[in-house]
Amino acid sequence: MTADIDLGQPQAQAVQSDEDVVRVRQLVRAVAVAVKLSLVDQTKVVTAASELARNTLVYGGGGSVEVATVDNGRRKGVRIVFSDSGPGIADLDLALTDGYTTGGGLGLGLSGSRRLVDEFDIETSTETGTRITVTKWSR
């Protein structure tokens, strides 16, 4: 996706509290509407963003989210980057398994949100924390 062109300035949102997770949802929705995602796709990407922003807060100990529009020449989309400098994910395969959780949740955040977006990329290390990038393209 090197040919992506940003349509506007990427929007940043700190994730330090419950209310920030709500703000992330609202920001992602605004961008998803701006790039004319269908209602179902808006709902999916906002839901995925809600799960991942909560993970950033709960497991990453807080961090930040950046929302940008992308364009590959044929389609537009929304790209969201979730970064934290938390402990990282020790076993990524396990963390991506439905129902696996270390936090008392349902274990659907990571695995479920991967199904809701078109591209899903995780970089994680015990030293630098976790960075998850997701993209949802318009149809």
Add this chain to the structure above:
Amino acid sequence: MERVPILKIGDILLVSIQLDMSDQTAVQLQEDLAERIVDTGCHGVIIDITALDIVDSFVGRMLSTIASISKVLDAETVVVGMRPAVAITLVELGLSLNGIRTALNVERGMELIAAAHADELEFQLDDDPDETATT
């Protein structure tokens, strides 16, 4: 923190979620509802999510928990007004909303609760014929 209002209509508690809830607000609603069920002795809870444009795993779990709590407190929970896009997303997310009854709108939800309560009364009466005579 914002709070979700709980309305009492006859034997039913009606919760219409009109705001984008923070996790804390969702947990508070759970506690408030449990208290109101006990205080009022209502046998039904209707949660209207028409205004919710997403239900993520946290809110989904809250709905399941509310249904379980109210069951223990002798009340039936019905979730009404789920948007089609929300239903599609929930299924893809992998959330099954175990133990939750759903209805398309508040009116049907009320019918469902009335029917469930009538069944239960009948069951109790069948169970104890002596009591039938005295009540």
